[in-house]
Amino acid sequence: MRYLDFELSEGSDGVTTLDAMAATPAGRHAEVLAEAQAVLAWCRREFPHTQGPVDEGLDWDHDLHVGLEDGGWHTVSLTLTGSPRFVEAFLAAFGTPPG
Incomplete structure (x- = not known):
C-alpha cells in the first residue's frame, strides 16, 4: 500500500473494522x-459470494x-468490516496495520 494505511479496531460483537483514508492533490487521486479498487478486487476474489x-x-x-x-484536495476513505477469517487473510495479504 502506498497511500492507504489501514487502522484496525475490534468490536465486542466479533466484527473487526479496517479504516483507511488518503487525501491527495488532484494529480495523485487516480x-x-x-x-x-485493488483492495476491493482482492476482497471480491478471495471472498466471493x-x-x-x-x-x-x-x-x-x-x-x-x-x-x-x-483547496482541490481529493479524499478517498475506505472502511472494511470483516469476520475473523477475512481479517486474518487480509492481514496476511496486506500486512498488519501499525498500532
Whole structure:
C-alpha cells in the first residue's frame, strides 16, 4: 500500500473494522482510487459470494467514499468490516496495520 494505511479496531460483537483514508492533490487521486479498487478486487476474489453484513454471518463488507475538499484536495476513505477469517487473510495479504 502506498497511500492507504489501514487502522484496525475490534468490536465486542466479533466484527473487526479496517479504516483507511488518503487525501491527495488532484494529480495523485487516480492512484489512490486505483489502490482502493485493488483492495476491493482482492476482497471480491478471495471472498466471493460472502460480501454483506458481517453481523448476519457474511465475511466482509465495505464503504467507499470519494470527495473533493477545499483547496482541490481529493479524499478517498475506505472502511472494511470483516469476520475473523477475512481479517486474518487480509492481514496476511496486506500486512498488519501499525498500532
